[in-house]
Amino acid sequence: MKDRVDQRLREALAAREDAGLLRKITARPSTDSRTNLAGNDYLDLAHDPAVLIAAAEALHTWGASASASALVTGYTELHAKLEETLAAWHGYPHALVMNSGYAANGAVLGQLPKPGDVVLADRLIHASMVNGILSSGARLRRFAHNDLDALELMLVEESGRDGAVFVVTESIYSMDGDAPDLSRLTALRARHGFVWILDEAHATGWHGLSGSGLQEEQGCRAAADVVVGTLGKALGSQGAYVLCHNPDIRETLVNLAGEFVYSTHLAPPAVAAALAAISRTHDLSVDRPRWHNLSREWREGLSEAGFSVPSGHSPIIPIVMGDAVRALKVAEGLRASGFLVAAIRPPTVPDGTARVRISLHRNLTENTRAGFIAALKGLNL
Structure with missing residues (x-):
C-alpha cells in the first residue's frame, strides 16, 4: 500500500515538472x-525603524509567541488595541485579528454561507476564498472577471429563491492588479440585498486617502458587509483581520471557526509591528x-x-x-x-x-x- 502512495506522488510531481508547473x-x-x-x-515598512522598534519592544514585553490560542491566553491587550485601530481606520465597528489571510478567508466563507445559500463569486478570487466557499456547502456560481453585468443577471436569476445570496470579490486582484467598480457593487447590494464579502488585502496601504483601501478611494467606505485584510503586505508585518458591521459575525468566528479556535494566536511582536505600520501609513499618506x-x-x-x-x-x-x-x-x-x-x-x-x-x-x-x-x-x- 505504501509503494502505491509513493508511486502516485512521484507520478504527480513528474507530470507537474513536465508541464513547467x-x-x-x-x-x-x-x-x-x-x-x-x-x-x-x-x-517598505517591513524594515521601517519605527516598525522594528515596536516589534522589539513587544518581544521583550510579551515574548516571541502568544503561546496559546486566543480563547485560552493568547489574546493580549496588544491584540485588542490592534482590532480597535483597524476597525476605526476602515470605518467598521468590529474587527477580529487572525493568523493569515488564507485562514481569515477560509473562516469567513466556511462559516457564513450555509447549504441552501448561493455564493456568486468573481472568477479570479483567491484560492482561500474558493476553498472556504466549497467547505460551506453553499451553491457556488462564478461570473466572468470584473463583469458586473453578468453578476447583475445572476442576481436577478437568484431573486425570490430561498436562502441567502452572497457576493464575493476582491478589491485589487493579486495576480492582475486590477479592480472592480466598487461603487456599482455598492449600488447592486442596495438594490438586491446580498451579503458582500470583500478582500482588500492588496489595496490596504496603497489605496485610499488614509490608506485603508479601495473602498475609501472609490467613495464607498465600509460599504461591504465583511472585509478581509492583511497585515503581511503593505503593513510589513504578519497576520490578517476580519472587519464587519454585525457583531454576531465576529462572535460566530470566535466560537465556530476552527482556523481561529484551534490555532496559537498571532505573535505579539507581529501585532505591535502592525500597529506601528498603521501609524506610519498615516504619516506617509x-x-x-x-x-x-x-x-x-x-x-x-x-x-x-x-x-x-x-x-x-x-x-x-x-x-x-x-x-x-x-x-x-x-x-x-x-x-x-x-x-x-x-x-x-x-x-x-x-x-x-x-x-x-x-x-x-x-x-x-x-x-x-x-x-x-x-x-x-x-x-x-
Missing part, C-alpha cells in the same frame, strides 16, 4: 542585494499620489518598450507570457540581472496566462525602472 522553495539569504519586485512589502504615479510610469515604460500591460495605478503589474516554461525562463533571466520577480503559473492563474508579476514598492527609483526594462528587453523575447 513544479514549484520549488529557494532560501533567500539576508545578503541578497537584488531589487525585490516579487514581495508585497509595498510601503501625503506621498500616496506619488506612488500611484510611479505605477503609471512603470506601465507606460513597459508599454513603450513593447510589452502588453494593463493600465492602472495599483502596485501589481502582470506581464503575461502565456506559456509556463517561458514565464519561468524570463523570471530566471531577470533574477540573473539583479531583479527578483515571480513567475506565476497555473493553477494560480488560468491556463495559458502564465506571467511575470511585478510588485512595486514606494521607494523604487527611475534608474531601477530603466534598468528593469533594459534587462527585460535584453532577454530577446
Whole structure:
C-alpha cells in the first residue's frame, strides 16, 4: 500500500515538472542585494525603524509567541488595541485579528454561507476564498472577471429563491492588479440585498486617502458587509483581520471557526509591528499620489518598450507570457540581472496566462525602472 502512495506522488510531481508547473522553495539569504519586485512589502515598512522598534519592544514585553490560542491566553491587550485601530481606520465597528489571510478567508466563507445559500463569486478570487466557499456547502456560481453585468443577471436569476445570496470579490486582484467598480457593487447590494464579502488585502496601504483601501478611494467606505485584510503586505508585518458591521459575525468566528479556535494566536511582536505600520501609513499618506504615479510610469515604460500591460495605478503589474516554461525562463533571466520577480503559473492563474508579476514598492527609483526594462528587453523575447 505504501509503494502505491509513493508511486502516485512521484507520478504527480513528474507530470507537474513536465508541464513547467513544479514549484520549488529557494532560501533567500539576508545578503541578497537584488531589487525585490516579487514581495508585497509595498510601503517598505517591513524594515521601517519605527516598525522594528515596536516589534522589539513587544518581544521583550510579551515574548516571541502568544503561546496559546486566543480563547485560552493568547489574546493580549496588544491584540485588542490592534482590532480597535483597524476597525476605526476602515470605518467598521468590529474587527477580529487572525493568523493569515488564507485562514481569515477560509473562516469567513466556511462559516457564513450555509447549504441552501448561493455564493456568486468573481472568477479570479483567491484560492482561500474558493476553498472556504466549497467547505460551506453553499451553491457556488462564478461570473466572468470584473463583469458586473453578468453578476447583475445572476442576481436577478437568484431573486425570490430561498436562502441567502452572497457576493464575493476582491478589491485589487493579486495576480492582475486590477479592480472592480466598487461603487456599482455598492449600488447592486442596495438594490438586491446580498451579503458582500470583500478582500482588500492588496489595496490596504496603497489605496485610499488614509490608506485603508479601495473602498475609501472609490467613495464607498465600509460599504461591504465583511472585509478581509492583511497585515503581511503593505503593513510589513504578519497576520490578517476580519472587519464587519454585525457583531454576531465576529462572535460566530470566535466560537465556530476552527482556523481561529484551534490555532496559537498571532505573535505579539507581529501585532505591535502592525500597529506601528498603521501609524506610519498615516504619516506617509501625503506621498500616496506619488506612488500611484510611479505605477503609471512603470506601465507606460513597459508599454513603450513593447510589452502588453494593463493600465492602472495599483502596485501589481502582470506581464503575461502565456506559456509556463517561458514565464519561468524570463523570471530566471531577470533574477540573473539583479531583479527578483515571480513567475506565476497555473493553477494560480488560468491556463495559458502564465506571467511575470511585478510588485512595486514606494521607494523604487527611475534608474531601477530603466534598468528593469533594459534587462527585460535584453532577454530577446
